[in-house]
Structures are given as structure tokens and as C-alpha cells.
Amino acid sequence: MGGGQKRGRTQRRHFKQSRENVWKLNPKKTRPDADEPDADAKANANPKWEPFATQNPGFDEYYKEQGIVPEDEWDDFISLLRKPLPAAFRINASGQFFQDIRSQLENDFMKSLQAEVTDDYEAEAIRPLSWYPGNIAWHLNFSRMQLRKNQALERFHEFLKQENEIGNITRQEAVSMVPPLFLDVLPDHHILDMCAAPGSKTFQLLEIMHQSIGPGVLPNGLVIANDVDVQRCNLLIHQTKRMSTANLIVTNHEAQHFPSCSLKKGQGVASEGQEEHGIHTLEFDRVLCDVPCSGDGTLRKAPDIWRKWNAGMGNGLHRLQVEIAMRGLALLKVGGRMVYSTCSLNPVENEAVVAEVLRRSRGSVELLDVSNELPELVRRPGLNTWKVRDRGVWLTSYKDVPLYRRSVILPSMFPSGQSCKENHTLCNDVQKDVKIVGNNLGEETVGVVVIEQDQTNTEHQNSSDDLSSNTIPLDTVKAAAMANEVSKKSIPPEELDKNSIAMEVSGFPLHYCMRIVPHDQNSGAFFIAVLQKMAPLHVPENHASEPAKFSQVSENTSENPEDENEAEERISGQVSIQAEENTDTNVLEEQLKSNLSTKNACSTANNKEEVVKCDGGKSGHMGIKDVERKGKWRGVDPVVFFTDEKTINSILSFYGINDAFPLYGHLVTRNSDANHVKRIYYISNSVQEVLQLNDQVGQRLKITSLGLKIFERQTSKDGSTCAFRLSSEGLPLLLPYISKQILFASLADFQHLLQYRTIKFPDFVDSKFGEEASDLVPGCCVVVLREGNRSTDSTAVDASTVAIVCWKGKTNISIMVSPLDGKELLERLAFRFGIKSISLEENKKSNMEIEGVSNLEDVEPIATIETDNQEIEH
Numbered sequence: 001m002g003g004g005q006k007r008g009r010t011q012r013r014h015f016k017q018s019r020e021n022v023w024k025l026n027p028k029k030t031r032p033d034a035d036e037p038d039a040d041a042k043a044n045a046n047p048k049w050e051p052f053a054t055q056n057p058g059f060d061e062y063y064k065e066q067g068i069v070p071e072d073e074w075d076d077f078i079s080l081l082r083k084p085l086p087a088a089f090r091i092n093a094s095g096q097f098f099q100d101i102r103s104q105l106e107n108d109f110m111k112s113l114q115a116e117v118t119d120d121y122e123a124e125a126i127r128p129l130s131w132y133p134g135n136i137a138w139h140l141n142f143s144r145m146q147l148r149k150n151q152a153l154e155r156f157h158e159f160l161k162q163e164n165e166i167g168n169i170t171r172q173e174a175v176s177m178v179p180p181l182f183l184d185v186l187p188d189h190h191i192l193d194m195c196a197a198p199g200s201k202t203f204q205l206l207e208i209m210h211q212s213i214g215p216g217v218l219p220n221g222l223v224i225a226n227d228v229d230v231q232r233c234n235l236l237i238h239q240t241k242r243m244s245t246a247n248l249i250v251t252n253h254e255a256q257h258f259p260s261c262s263l264k265k266g267q268g269v270a271s272e273g274q275e276e277h278g279i280h281t282l283e284f285d286r287v288l289c290d291v292p293c294s295g296d297g298t299l300r301k302a303p304d305i306w307r308k309w310n311a312g313m314g315n316g317l318h319r320l321q322v323e324i325a326m327r328g329l330a331l332l333k334v335g336g337r338m339v340y341s342t343c344s345l346n347p348v349e350n351e352a353v354v355a356e357v358l359r360r361s362r363g364s365v366e367l368l369d370v371s372n373e374l375p376e377l378v379r380r381p382g383l384n385t386w387k388v389r390d391r392g393v394w395l396t397s398y399k400d401v402p403l404y405r406r407s408v409i410l411p412s413m414f415p416s417g418q419s420c421k422e423n424h425t426l427c428n429d430v431q432k433d434v435k436i437v438g439n440n441l442g443e444e445t446v447g448v449v450v451i452e453q454d455q456t457n458t459e460h461q462n463s464s465d466d467l468s469s470n471t472i473p474l475d476t477v478k479a480a481a482m483a484n485e486v487s488k489k490s491i492p493p494e495e496l497d498k499n500s501i502a503m504e505v506s507g508f509p510l511h512y513c514m515r516i517v518p519h520d521q522n523s524g525a526f527f528i529a530v531l532q533k534m535a536p537l538h539v540p541e542n543h544a545s546e547p548a549k550f551s552q553v554s555e556n557t558s559e560n561p562e563d564e565n566e567a568e569e570r571i572s573g574q575v576s577i578q579a580e581e582n583t584d585t586n587v588l589e590e591q592l593k594s595n596l597s598t599k600n601a602c603s604t605a606n607n608k609e610e611v612v613k614c615d616g617g618k619s620g621h622m623g624i625k626d627v628e629r630k631g632k633w634r635g636v637d638p639v640v641f642f643t644d645e646k647t648i649n650s651i652l653s654f655y656g657i658n659d660a661f662p663l664y665g666h667l668v669t670r671n672s673d674a675n676h677v678k679r680i681y682y683i684s685n686s687v688q689e690v691l692q693l694n695d696q697v698g699q700r701l702k703i704t705s706l707g708l709k710i711f712e713r714q715t716s717k718d719g720s721t722c723a724f725r726l727s728s729e730g731l732p733l734l735l736p737y738i739s740k741q742i743l744f745a746s747l748a749d750f751q752h753l754l755q756y757r758t759i760k761f762p763d764f765v766d767s768k769f770g771e772e773a774s775d776l777v778p779g780c781c782v783v784v785l786r787e788g789n790r791s792t793d794s795t796a797v798d799a800s801t802v803a804i805v806c807w808k809g810k811t812n813i814s815i816m817v818s819p820l821d822g823k824e825l826l827e828r829l830a831f832r833f834g835i836k837s838i839s840l841e842e843n844k845k846s847n848m849e850i851e852g853v854s855n856l857e858d859v860e861p862i863a864t865i866e867t868d869n870q871e872i873e874h
């Protein structure tokens, strides 16, 4: 069994505004030209709401000019962009019911839904995405709106909602699943997901990582999922909770300033005589750089973008995108892979960013040709030439940028990436030839395609008012399309259109980038570039010292912690972060490489939290000296290793957990007072090592969540000798190692338990089971489904093993599973064993009524659930 088996539900407090609703309402007028300076005022002038007009002349003009698709494909491209996006989802391949769900789709839904197909675009109701390995990802020929409104689709819609909430499937736009696939993830990789919320790709990365690992075994790798926005971090935490993984850390930093954690030689704080072990520098084998973008590739899903769109959106994000990508490359190991992606069509956010990072990396980074990977995925090569549009004016080169706009429109936005100072020729001479010069070693190859022979020199340093003189009214679709072919095959100047203009052409092999356009496979649009770090980065003086001008400020809230005793809840729950005093801004690449000593870091900390001792586990295990550690990040409680021997030993002996499952050094909380710890979380070796390093460098990482909830404090009148019960999330991990408090039930008794939730000992079908149940020590227990001739040896657990956490009271066994999870599990069993699905009895008993037990949060209904997950898709 892998991740994704937790029988729990997900809360959705954010993004309640359904994306699809925006198909219904729209200001009456769309912008005549959305990137005109007063376009906003015009668009908002009519407050009357009516159906969205899915058009924007500025959008059409922009992308026609860029030659984003060949001229003869424009109509197909634009008409599909105006249609709602078909839904898509992915089965969690590390989930317990993966095979069953895939088989249900192939053998049941594929056939039963066929009658409902009304769209003539595609013949099949649902189909596996051919480019996603193993029939794991599925495309529906229905939009989310149809799924909700069409009665005949109700059963399927219910299935999607339920399985999504449990974590057995994830609803995600098809093209958004592409970037993680190009990361080539292995279970032992350390992965950084730089802009991770709401977490669709983080979840996918974890799925891939867990997929090949057996039950009770954790991958050696980990994912650090970071996002600057604390609210979106919370959403990510809830989203990834469905994965039930011990290999995830969630952090809250500006990605462009993601901290370095590095120990200088001899800086480790191991006790005397102890060997230092673990990692000394936080570097990553894989980095996913799915940056904030203008998002026009999601127009089919979010048609409100039609109204908002303007060319300035992409221009405004370019600098931040470059900064984030450069930081990702700095944190990447030599030999490692980074995927840069956006859900935008815009070359200024895409090719221009890739070209700039290649330029800055000066040969240390290579853009990979991945045309052999995912061959079934239809994609277009990246562009080699493009233009910049600023305030209604087309600019083909930085020389065209008026002085007063040069703080906004940057040289790197243009194909040459050069300022006038850097390239005198480009700024002063009209090129009369096609020139493609350069080499393959990261030195940029700059080309200028002459497309207008008699265009005169223009120096615009003093002509900022005369914007119109820079406007180039040309047959540019043709020009751009031709220029985009230049670096692949040389075009003789005489073949170029006489009416064309001088266009810069990037010499980087940007055609290795990939652009997915909607009309190729009835999808959204996406841009992906795969980069490999070949050598350590040389950070040029001027870049290293360049102040970070564009920093998105974290939207930290100023909530007070609700209840100090509940503090540890935030380890994997809602995070409330107060305005920071210790921001990590302005930490430049070079500075980031230097280390803060633990002492220094702590002395700068905002020391409101209690001082806790952190020896990283049982003395001698972790190699950390007693380090007095104070919470550095205001509003975020420090992660504390749970080392209370008395409690750990009582857990070990109560459940008969065998030595092969290490607890010491793997249990963490967010409460330094062991007597008040309510929840204990399990962390993998890889997470433990990062945590240890983070302690040693003075908690540079602002960790908002980590680990897998494994034990929860309980209060019971039954005289249970163990203060902690098992959590449903942690059960799959622990199950192979438990030898006590475990029962094996027949299918009938297991079903009855799920159906009635509480059964008295004499009422079990199998009387022997009833007797064994009554013989258990009062308190938490596990009931495993005994399938066929399966042995009742507790170590014989495999991926198909079904088990639930229960409570043994004085007279009965009660399940500690939420009603939703119970219902879903009953349906899974019905499908697996080919038996009739049982409808759940109304269970009026509240969780608190379970005999003699309190604090059973797992089974408490959560009031604010939004069952449809579509709003968090990316």
C-alpha cells in the first residue's frame, strides 16, 4: 500500500468561487483593446452582468502578431479556446484501489456513458490520455458544467467527487499533468516544487514517487512544496493530505528567495564522538518551476480571463519568472533536471524567460531536447522570435523601448536579450542580412532577420513621446512564422517578405521548448521547457548584485493562534501566519550560500515561542547536540521532535510495533510540552535529514506543514493503557509492523462494521471474531479484512490489504472512520468482490457517542466541505 489511502475528507475554505460560474456572468462589453491604458475603465463602465463574451480583440491581435499558430490554423485555435474545457482526472497510482478504479473506468463507465456524448468533437465519452503512461490519466468528453447538470451523468459525477475527496483520483486539467512527467522522477529524488499551490502537481510528484514502493516502506526521496501565499499553502496542505505521505515538507517563501541551507565544513553540531550524518547542503535532484503567469492557457476553464487579458500581464511577470527560475537552477544539483512551465501562451513569459536563464547561466545549463519523451503528446516547438507589446505599441527590439519605459520593458523580454549598451549593432544599424551567429556553449546566438529592407535607423532615446513611430504595421504572422523557422533552417533574405521588419531571432535552441495548444488534442494550453544543470552556475557580478526589484509580498494574515494547546494541529492543518519580521527577502544568490550558525540564527529570531530542546530523537540517534531552539518564524510553531520515552514505549508495547519500524527520530509535533501533545506526525528519513539540517542552520526554512499524522491523543473511560490511538492516515504505513490490537474480519463482518458502525460482540456473523474482539485490551484496535484464504499473520500485508482503525469498548467494536470514507470503502469492496453495493444505514450516533471515547476528530463531520474539487485545479 502506498499513499492516498487515508480515509479522510478534505476541507475547502478557499476558492469557493467556482471557476465555471464565470461562464454565466460577464460585464456586457469586452475590451475593444484590452492593453490600451484606459481599457479597464471601459470594461468596467457597464455594470450589467450577462453571459461572458469569449473574445478580446487585443488577445487576437497579440497572438496573430506573434504567429503563435500558423495563419491557417487560427480559426481552429480561437474557436476551441472559446469552448469549455473537457474535464480530466488522474487515478492515484500509489493508491490502494488503483487497479479497481482503472478497471471500473475501462469496463463500466467507458461503456455506460457512451450514450451521453453530444459533442461531435470527440466520439468517446471518456478515454485514457494516450500520452500518460498506464491508463492512469483520463479525459472526459464532458465539461464540468455538463457533469453537474446532466442527470444521466450523476452516478459518474458522484464517483468523481467521492474518489477525489478520498484521494483515489485527482481532478486536474490534462495539460497541467505534463510538467511533472518531464521531470523523470525517481523515488529517491529530492524535489523542490517552487510555486506549488494549490498542489495538483505536488500531489502528482508524490504519486510518482510512491508508486513503486511497497506497503510499509517509504521512498528515500522527498518533495518540498513551497508557495508564497499562505492561504494557498493551506489549500495545498489539504490537497496533499489526501496522499498520506511522510515524505512532504510544505514551506512558505518567496520562491526567488528560497533559502539555502548549507553547513560549512565542521559546522555540524553532532555530539562528541558521534559521526555527522545526513545531508549538509539542501540541493535538489529535480526542481519544478511552475511559475505564476498570466494564465491565458486556461481560458477554456476560466473564461473571465477573456475580459481581463492584456499584453501587460505577461510583461509584468517576466522579471519575477526569471528570478524564480534562476533560484531554482541555483538550488538544483549538477546533473539535475528542472522543468520550467506556465499555463500561458505568451512568449514573453515563456521563451524569453528560458532564453534569459540560459543567457545568465552561461553554458552551465542546457535546454534539453525531449522529443523522444512522451511521444504521444502532441506539442509545438518553442518560438525563436517574438515581439513585445507595450501600451498598444509593438516593439521588436529593446532599442525601440522609450527611455521612460525601460524600467518595465527589459532587454531580456526580446529575442536577443540585449540592451543597447550590450549590442551596439542591434541598436544602431538596420541589418541587411539574416545573421545567425554564435556557438553552442551557452553563448547566445543572436540573429536578426531583416524583414524590412528600407526601414530607417531609429534611436529612441529621445523619442519617448513618439510612440506611433515605433509601431510596425506589417504582415507579421507570416514574418513571425518565417522567423521562427530561422534557427532551424536558414532562410535566404530574398525569400523574406519585402514588407517585413527587422526581427530579432534568439540563437538558443528554443524550439526544444514545448507549447501545447488547445486544438491539437482538445485541451488547455501549456508551455514546458526542460533544463539540465551541467555545471555550477557562474553568477555574473551584475546579476548577483542586482537588487530584487520585483518581489511579490506574501499575503500573510495576522490571525492570532486560536489556542496554544492546539498549536501542533497546524503541522498539517490550517496555517495561520502572522506578519513576519524575519522575511527572507533580499537574500541574494551569493549571500544565500553563506551559512548562519544556529546561534546567530536563533538570536535573530522572533522569540515568542517556548524554548524547546531538540536532540532529534533518542540520544545518540540523530547526531544533534542539545540545541536550544526557539521559534524563528512568527506565527509558525517550530517543529519539535517527539522524544518522550514513556509515551513512545507505551505506544510500542500497546500495538506490538516491531523494531523494524523506527519511531525514535521520526516522530514530530509542534508542541514542546509532551504532556499536551495532541497529534504526533511521522516523517521519513529524508524529511528527518532536512529537518536536522534546518535546525543546524537556524531554521532557515519556514515549514508550515510536514509529516503524516500517525497517532492522536485520546481520552477514554474504558481504561485504555495507551494515551494515543492510531490515525487512519498512518495506518497503511504502520500496519505491516503491528502485532497486537489487530483483528481479521470476514467480508460479511467487515461490511457490517462499515454499514452499522458499531457492533456488539455477540452480533458478529463469525462468533470466533466476536470472541477475539471481546478479548482485546480496551482501546484502539485495527480490523483487517480477511480476504479468501489470506493468512491472519499481521505481517502478510500487501497493496490490496484493507484495514480500518476501530475502537474496542466494553461491549462492542466501533469504527473510527468518517461516514463518507465508510461509504466509499463499502463501494470499493462491492466492486472488488462483485457483490451488491450496500446503502449505508442512517447513523445517528455522533462520534462522541462511541462508547467511552472522546477526541475522535477523525470521524467528526466537517461543516465547511465543498465536495467538488474543481475549483482548486490548475
Ligand SMILES: C[S@@+](CC[C@H](N)C(=O)[O-])C[C@H]1O[C@@H](n2cnc3c(N)ncnc32)[C@H](O)[C@@H]1O
Pocket (backbone or CB within 6 Å): 176, 194, 195, 196, 197, 198, 199, 200, 201, 202, 226, 227, 228, 229, 232, 253, 254, 255, 256, 290, 291, 292, 293, 320, 552, 873, 874
Ligand atoms: C501557476 S500557480 C502554481 C500551480 C501549482 N504548481 C499546481 O500545479 O497546483 C502559481 C503559484 O505561484 C505562487 N506564487 C506567486 N508568486 C510567487 C513567488 N514569488 N514565490 C512562490 N510562489 C509564488 C502563487 O501563489 C500560485 O500558487
